[in-house]
Amino acid sequence: MVENKSEPDFPQRQDCEECNRLWTTYTLATRQQLEAIVAQEAALQTGDVEKIKALKEAAVEAGRSKALARKAVWDHAATHAKTKLQGQG
Numbered sequence: 001m002v003e004n005k006s007e008p009d010f011p012q013r014q015d016c017e018e019c020n021r022l023w024t025t026y027t028l029a030t031r032q033q034l035e036a037i038v039a040q041e042a043a044l045q046t047g048d049v050e051k052i053k054a055l056k057e058a059a060v061e062a063g064r065s066k067a068l069a070r071k072a073v074w075d076h077a078a079t080h081a082k083t084k085l086q087g088q089g
């Protein structure tokens with residue numbers, strides 16, 4: 001998991017509640033995915049097939065949630081891009 005390196009900076013607006021909310025959701029989803037992957041790798045050491053399978057599914061599901069959260073962030077950010085507040089603020 002090295003994708004954080006290429007992750008572009010989110011054009012977050014500190015004064016936008018929706019930006020903050022979506023970004024928080026994305027951050028939490030990212031953390032949950034990492035935790036799921038760590039748990040899965042820890043389970044691999046135990047050789048518990050059922051546990052590994054369950055955790056693998058959890059990791060996939062967490063990755064899906066993260067992708068959705070990321071899309072929501074960027075979809076929302078795009079609305080800012082269209083309505084640039086030039087010369088304001």
Ligand SMILES: [Zn+2]
Binds near residue numbers: 019
């Ligand atoms: Zn916003």
